[in-house]
Amino acid sequence: MFAVQFDRFGPPEVLSVGPFAEPHAGRGEVRVRVRAAGVSPVDVALRAGRSPSAERVALPHIPGVDAAGVVDEVGPDVTGVAIGDEVFGAVDVARLGGASAEFAVLAFWAAKPASMSWEEAGAGATSIETATRALDLLDVGEGTTLLIDGAAGGVGSVAVQLAIARGARVIGTGSPENQAFIAQLGAIPTTYGRGLPERVRRLREVDLVLDVAGAGSLPELIAITGTAASVVTIAEFTGPRLGVRLSLGDLGGDPNGRHGLAVAAALLEEGRFRLPLQEVFPMAQAARAHAFAARGPRQGKIVLAVP
Ligand SMILES: NC(=O)c1ccc[n+]([C@@H]2O[C@H](COP(=O)([O-])OP(=O)(O)OC[C@H]3O[C@@H](n4cnc5c(N)ncnc54)[C@H](OP(=O)(O)O)[C@@H]3O)[C@@H](O)[C@H]2O)c1
CATH class of the missing domain: 3.90.180.10 (Medium-chain alcohol dehydrogenases, catalytic domain)
Structure with a gap:
């Protein structure tokens, strides 16, 4: 072949x-x-x-x-x-x-x-399977507000839509170039990086957080809900040291x-x-x-x- x-x-x-x-x-x-x-x-x-x-x-x-x-x-x-x-x-x-x-x-x-x-x-x-596994682990369902850090990428763009299909409201982070794309997916867009907790607080109260990006933002993401138990990462291997659940493919x-x-x-x-x-x-x-x-x-x- x-x-x-x-x-x-x-x-x-x-x-x-x-x-x-x-x-x-x-x-x-x-x-x-x-x-x-x-x-x-x-x-x-x-x-x-x-x-x-x-x-x-x-x-x-x-x-x-x-x-x-x-x-x-x-x-x-x-x-x-x-x-x-x-x-x-x-x-x-x-x-x-x-x-x-x-x-x-x-x-x-x-x-x-x-x-x-x-x-x-x-x-x-x-x-699809990665997003599904992470949403299951977070128990995302009707009425929850979920923040997805890295919403425009392969896993993020899928996770946004699957969470909305479960009845969740989603805030999605992306680069400035991707704000319109994230909105098209059905999420409330915001930019990632410095000042994220303040930007998110101005949008709405968040129940759960999915870290797709693994960009070193876990302390800020934990601060947004106030507890590491509400955060799951698929990409940050140091997550468990902070009490964040790490969802892997095996x-x-x-x-x-x-x-x-x-x-x-x-x-x-x-x-x-x-x-x-x-x-x-x-x-x-x-x-x-x-x-x-x-x-x-x-x-x-x-x-x-x-x-
Ligand atoms: N655990 C598992 O089973 C599993 C499975 C699949 C993938 N992964 C891992 O998950 C990660 C994402 O995979 P992917 O396929 O979605 O990657 P991808 O398509 O390359 O997307 C990465 C996303 O991260 C965003 N991003 C970049 N810098 C960021 C920052 N500082 N803060 C927040 N977001 C930022 C990008 O946003 P912009 O494009 O807007 O800049 C982009 O949307 C990778 O590390 C991958 O190895 C894990």
């Missing part, structure tokens, strides 16, 4: 597209003929060798964890999906990649709704731990959810996509269209 790959860690230029051994679906997995694959900050950090996971990666390596495509192999113990079905999902976190290729093996997935484009479908699975095999994709797909069909795409690159331009992903401001997801 053909695949985006790198045989050494480094700048985006280490990426090339060429032949690679085909993967096959194992127990509980499906293989798809990929139509689109997401490019996320974790993929960029791993390629650059800046991720703690880098030492577990065998080279050459195919980057990317999110993909959408047509099922062409169904592994043992898989039910409810058949060859030819259109799905979107992600590879197993332990594989650390493998999505930016002609074929990819998915560890979790959902049916792709007809009204969801291939590009939207390929971009979104990890952001669910330890919990089969009920992932339920966000089907919910998001249903909301999308109802017109209550979309996956904002900042840029779609042809797969041959994976290096450009990775370079683009390393620069802000972000407005949703970056995705590779696979021929």
Whole structure:
């Protein structure tokens, strides 16, 4: 098969597209003929060798964890999906990649709704599951006011919409360039950084805080609700030292731990959810996509269209 790959860690230029051994679906997995694959900050950090996971990666390596495509192999113990079905999902976190290729093996997935484009479908699975897990942990529901720090990015733009769908009011932070985008998502926009607690206090009282950015703002975010127990981070590893819960992707095999994709797909069909795409690159331009992903401001997801 053909695949985006790198045989050494480094700048985006280490990426090339060429032949690679085909993967096959194992127990509980499906293989798809990929139509689109997401490019996320974790993929960029791993390629650059800046991720703690880098030492577990065998080279050459195919980057990317999110993909959408047509099922062409169904592994043992898989039910409810058949060859030819259109799905979107992600590879197993332990594989650390493998999505930016002609074929990819998915560890979790959902049916792709007809009204969801291939590009939207390929971009979104990890952001949707990450946002869902964090909103569950915070118990975001009807009537709560949630502050999301980093609302315009891949996870943030999804978390805003899923929280609103649960009946929450959302305040979202972003760069000055992203204030209108955050408002379009349905949140009350404000800028991040110095003076955030005062700006938020002038808007409304906040019950819960989700730190998506991991920008070193946890003390200010705790000050906003007055207790670390009301704050969850997905990106700040020092969070637990301050009493903030850290939500990570490894669910330890919990089969009920992932339920966000089907919910998001249903909301999308109802017109209550979309996956904002900042840029779609042809797969041959994976290096450009990775370079683009390393620069802000972000407005949703970056995705590779696979021929
Ligand atoms: N725990 C998990 O399971 C998990 C899963 C996925 C991702 N992550 C991590 O979560 C983080 C976000 O992922 P992502 O895909 O959403 O990234 P992304 O698409 O690059 O978005 C990052 C967002 O952070 C915002 N930001 C930048 N500087 C900020 C600051 N000083 N204060 C507040 N916000 C700031 C950006 O806003 P502007 O664009 O407006 O500047 C942007 O919207 C990454 O560190 C990623 O590794 C964790």
